[in-house]
Amino acid sequence: MRTRSNNYIMLIIILVFLAVFLVWPMAYVFKRSFIDNKGFTLFYFGSLLSDPLQLEAIRTSLIIALLVTLVSLVIASPIAWIVARRSFPAKALISGLILLPMILPPFVGALGMKMIFARCGALSTLLMNLNLIDHPVDWLGTYPLFGVILLEALHLYPVLYLNLVASFANIDPSLEESAANLGATPWHVFRRIVLPLSMPGIFAGTILVFIWSFTELGTPLVFGLRRVLPVMIYDSVSEVGTNPAGYAQVVLLLLVAAAGFWISKRLTRSGNNISTLGRLSVSREEKKMSPGTILAVYLFIGFVICLSILPHISVLMVASSKRWFLSVLPENFTVEFFRRAVGSEMTQTALFNSLSLSLCASIIDLLAGFTIAWLCVRRRIAGSALLDTLSMLPLAVPGLIIAFGYMGCFSGLFHDHLTFLNPRVNPMVLLAVSYAIRRLPYMVRAAHSGLEQTSTVYEEAAANLGASPFRVVLRVTFPLIAANLLAGGILCFAFSMLEVSDSLILAQSDKFYPITKAIYALMDSLENGVNVASALGAWGMALLAAALLWASCLLGKRLGQMFRIS
Amino acid sequence: MKDSSSSIEIREVSKKFGRVTALDKVSFSVKPGELFFVLGPSGCGKTTILRILAGLETPDSGEIFFHGKNIASLPPYRRGAPMVFQNYALWPHLSVYDNIAFGLVERKVPKKEIRTRTEETLRRVGMENLSTRMPGQLSGGQQQRVVLARALVLNPDIMLLDEPLSNLDAKLRGEMRDEIEKLHRETSITFIYVTHDQTEALSLADRLVVMQNGKISAIGTPFELYHRPANKFCADFLGEANLLPGRISGKNGELLIVETSLGSWLAVNSVNSKFAEGTLVECLIRPENIRPYHPGRDTNKFEAVVRSIRLNGSTVTAVLQAGGITLMATLLNEYAVNLKIGKTTQWYVAPENMVAIAEA
Numbered sequence: 031m032r033t034r035s036n037n038y039i040m041l042i043i044i045l046v047f048l049a050v051f052l053v054w055p056m057a058y059v060f061k062r063s064f065i066d067n068k069g070f071t072l073f074y075f076g077s078l079l080s081d082p083l084q085l086e087a088i089r090t091s092l093i094i095a096l097l098v099t100l101v102s103l104v105i106a107s108p109i110a111w112i113v114a115r116r117s118f119p120a121k122a123l124i125s126g127l128i129l130l131p132m133i134l135p136p137f138v139g140a141l142g143m144k145m146i147f148a149r150c151g152a153l154s155t156l157l158m159n160l161n162l163i164d165h166p167v168d169w170l171g172t173y174p175l176f177g178v179i180l181l182e183a184l185h186l187y188p189v190l191y192l193n194l195v196a197s198f199a200n201i202d203p204s205l206e207e208s209a210a211n212l213g214a215t216p217w218h219v220f221r222r223i224v225l226p227l228s229m230p231g232i233f234a235g236t237i238l239v240f241i242w243s244f245t246e247l248g249t250p251l252v253f254g255l256r257r258v259l260p261v262m263i264y265d266s267v268s269e270v271g272t273n274p275a276g277y278a279q280v281v282l283l284l285l286v287a288a289a290g291f292w293i294s295k296r297l298t299r300s301g302n303n304i305s306t307l308g309r310l311s312v313s314r315e316e317k318k319m320s321p322g323t324i325l326a327v328y329l330f331i332g333f334v335i336c337l338s339i340l341p342h343i344s345v346l347m348v349a350s351s352k353r354w355f356l357s358v359l360p361e362n363f364t365v366e367f368f369r370r371a372v373g374s375e376m377t378q379t380a381l382f383n384s385l386s387l388s389l390c391a392s393i394i395d396l397l398a399g400f401t402i403a404w405l406c407v408r409r410r411i412a413g414s415a416l417l418d419t420l421s422m423l424p425l426a427v428p429g430l431i432i433a434f435g436y437m438g439c440f441s442g443l444f445h446d447h448l449t450f451l452n453p454r455v456n457p458m459v460l461l462a463v464s465y466a467i468r469r470l471p472y473m474v475r476a477a478h479s480g481l482e483q484t485s486t487v488y489e490e491a492a493a494n495l496g497a498s499p500f501r502v503v504l505r506v507t508f509p510l511i512a513a514n515l516l517a518g519g520i521l522c523f524a525f526s527m528l529e530v531s532d533s534l535i536l537a538q539s540d541k542f543y544p545i546t547k548a549i550y551a552l553m554d555s556l557e558n559g560v561n562v563a564s565a566l567g568a569w570g571m572a573l574l575a576a577a578l579l580w581a582s583c584l585l586g587k588r589l590g591q592m593f594r595i596s
Numbered sequence: 597m598k599d600s601s602s603s604i605e606i607r608e609v610s611k612k613f614g615r616v617t618a619l620d621k622v623s624f625s626v627k628p629g630e631l632f633f634v635l636g637p638s639g640c641g642k643t644t645i646l647r648i649l650a651g652l653e654t655p656d657s658g659e660i661f662f663h664g665k666n667i668a669s670l671p672p673y674r675r676g677a678p679m680v681f682q683n684y685a686l687w688p689h690l691s692v693y694d695n696i697a698f699g700l701v702e703r704k705v706p707k708k709e710i711r712t713r714t715e716e717t718l719r720r721v722g723m724e725n726l727s728t729r730m731p732g733q734l735s736g737g738q739q740q741r742v743v744l745a746r747a748l749v750l751n752p753d754i755m756l757l758d759e760p761l762s763n764l765d766a767k768l769r770g771e772m773r774d775e776i777e778k779l780h781r782e783t784s785i786t787f788i789y790v791t792h793d794q795t796e797a798l799s800l801a802d803r804l805v806v807m808q809n810g811k812i813s814a815i816g817t818p819f820e821l822y823h824r825p826a827n828k829f830c831a832d833f834l835g836e837a838n839l840l841p842g843r844i845s846g847k848n849g850e851l852l853i854v855e856t857s858l859g860s861w862l863a864v865n866s867v868n869s870k871f872a873e874g875t876l877v878e879c880l881i882r883p884e885n886i887r888p889y890h891p892g893r894d895t896n897k898f899e900a901v902v903r904s905i906r907l908n909g910s911t912v913t914a915v916l917q918a919g920g921i922t923l924m925a926t927l928l929n930e931y932a933v934n935l936k937i938g939k940t941t942q943w944y945v946a947p948e949n950m951v952a953i954a955e956a
Binding site for chain 2 (some may be wrong): 202204207208209210211212213214215216218222223227412534
């Protein structure tokens with residue numbers, strides 16, 4: 031009985047934490063956009079939907095999100111099909127490389143992309159050298175959305191790819207064989223069996239990509255797009271206490287995200303019913319391909335990967351060169367900017383802030399994530415379903431919304447009490463918490479898979495030999511799934527390091543800047559600001575790469591499972 | 597060259613998976629309308645035969661004929677040999693009705709006809725009230741009926757069954773067995789039925805082939821293979837077997853004289869085998885063929901000590917010790933009342949129930 035009540039105490043602590051830092055901010059944003067001091071009103075929402083500027087922003091954001099989703103589908107579908115159903119040399123290596131773009135922050139990549147597509151940048155110069163155009167073109171000025179869409183699609187397609195591969199691979203081969211056996215041609219087998227059965231996974235991935243690109247703040251900000259919803263929200267943060275218009279914008283964002291999340295949850299639930307039928311009868315034999323097809327596959331995947339890392343390579347070039355103007359490749363190489371990027375007080379503080387915030391966030395996630403997974407998998411107590419849903423919610427709730435909610439909820443709320451929670455006084459606690467909340471799903475999932483792969487007999491044996499429930503967890507459960515937990519923790523750390531929207535919104539004064547906000551601040555500074563910003567971005571990417579390499583060594587193939595919604 | 601009186605013929609079919617040989621030059625033919633069993637332990641290659649017939653696996657070598665036509669190059673969807681999958685493979689996103697109509701849709705049958713044929717088949721398998729259900733809402737037995745219906749609706753000449761009863765509980769298994777027997781009686785479909793369950797095969801088959809390690813061990817009717825198996829594997833696999841080693845010492849009319857440690861016994865040849873004098877053989881005696889001695893039965897008589905007695909229900913199994921040899925005898929209860937553990941009793945075996953088979 032006592033262990034029972036201990037379980038509930040843990041459940042309640044975590045539910046309270048999630049309620050205060052996840053649910054309340056969202057609810058607060060809702061309240062502020064619909065209720066003012068005179069009671070319920072649709073005024074702010076109405077003015078949002080009648081202001082031509084706002085409508086333009088909404089429209090542009092939707093266009094970006096739709097096109098990003100479409101481009102991601104075009105990139106991810108063929109690759110996913112081939113990886114799931116065909117065998118080819120070096121498949122393991124290549125399927126790892128396909129994921130690489132996901133970890134490269136588009137916010138940093140945008141810096142490099144701008145240099146390539148600038149009026150006197152690499153692309154114009156290259157095309158002029160080839161005599162294809164006769165005067166420099168300002169690509170981003172002429173096609174302002176092009177860069178954002180390309181960069182986000184190249185960043186997000188792996189999310190879709192992971193969902194697609196899983197859907198294609200998880201179909202029981204006998205379902206396709208029986209269709210062929212009863213007369214369906216390969217194309218009909220795909221259309222009548224494979225496609226409908228994969229739909230939950232396809233939708234889940236598509237919706238995730240749509241939500242993420244609809245709410246992406248960093249990329250349009252770097253490209254200087256002001257008339258998109260996330261950037262408008264960012265701009266209204268300064269008046270967050272006084273003007274409820276910003277709340278209405280956030281609510282709109284939230285509604286789109288919630289609708290998407292709800293749809294994909296529903297679809298994956300029906301998908302679960304589907305997959306529980308029967309057991310996998312025969313193992314799937316991956317078909318071989320002709321050398322010509324293999325070459326085509328290599329070329330396509332190679333092209334996609336090169337295109338995705340091109341912006342980040344150019345960031346390195348910007349960071350290491352004094353002059354990249356009217357030339358294809360940069361000139362005058364130097365290490366000066368790398369030195370300056372870690373040399374000033376502002377950047378040193380930023381690096382220190384990011385490191386310590388990410389570390390705190392990882393520890394919070396480790397404790398919360400393990401407890402949540404343990405309560406859900408091992409105890410299955412009442413309320414654990416709610417816990418599971420809540421802890422997965424941040425996958426679909428954009429950071430922008432959480433950060434904006436924090437600004438509203440916690441600033442000025444406590445007067446002179448609890449000032450450590452006031453983002454205008456000191457945002458560090460809220461930054462760490464927001465980082466933690468955003469990455470909690472990865473941690474829960476890592477612990478979840480660890481617990482599900484570990485038989486309960488070890489724990490039962492320990493209990494049988496006299497260990498109390500807490501001692502069982504400490505001495506048996508924890509060590510058994512340590513690799514999963516560590517890998518999940520490293521992922522949390524890595525993604526927190528280059529987190530954009532929370533950092534940009536919550537960190538208002540430079541002594542609290544994390545790396546990303548420092549990069550953003552440096553961009554606009556005089557005297558090679560872009561170069562120093564790029565160099566700082568490069569340092570960040572190096573830290574990220576090191577952390578992820580470590581995580582993938584620990585987690586191996588299971589790294590991919592973290593990014594699926596189902 | 598071609599034997600068009602057979603419905604299915606496979607010739608010298610071999611298949612390897614990596615370094616494992618699944619089938620090694622397997623040949624047999626099946627007559628039209630036959631309920632033909634492929635029986636063997638797991639891993640013997642029996643499912644591979646079925647998958648090759650369905651076109652789901654390509655043989656490394658050999659030929660396959662349906663009605664005298666070589667179909668080795670036809671893709672699965674043009675074979676016209678519907679299969680009942682072991683795990684059912686019902687499409688979870690389609691209703692019972694749509695699952696059954698699937699093959700008709702693929703064959704571009706007119707909509708009205710699809711409707712009538714599907715409904716007729718639903719009635720035939722007793723599922724007419726469940727046509728809108730999804731497969732996930734059905735019990736195991738109901739799923740099995742849908743799988744059968746999905747194949748039957750196509751009015752096939754040939755049907756392939758892969759362990760169709762293995763996922764059902766004992767009672768349902770009996771019902772489905774009757775169902776399949778009825779289908780066999782009422783239609784002219786040629787069935788190839790794969791199973792590892794010898795009672796299923798013995799009770800249902802017109803003919804069967806016993807497989808061992810990718811090769812054919814024996815082929816024949818259930819009666820032949822049970823009572824006159826050609827080899828030890830077959831004798832063992834089809835039921836309980838006592839094996840008594842001996843040497844052929846001569847002939848007595850149609851019967852063989854075999855010198856065994858229990859004396860000079862009379863035996864019959866197994867199918868298709870002729871043993872020369874002096875050959876070492878093993879003699880198969882089914883436990884139910886060892887009977888308590890009664891006067892007048894003076895050949896193949898022996899004395900044995902009863903070591904243990906086990907009640908099976910309608911029968912009793914006694915373990916007998918005769919010299920260095922242990923034999924199992926299965927008796928009806930009424931013959932077992934006088935048995936006592938440790939008591940020496942007299943027994944006999946009728947010569948036609950003593951089958952000489954090759955030693956190795």
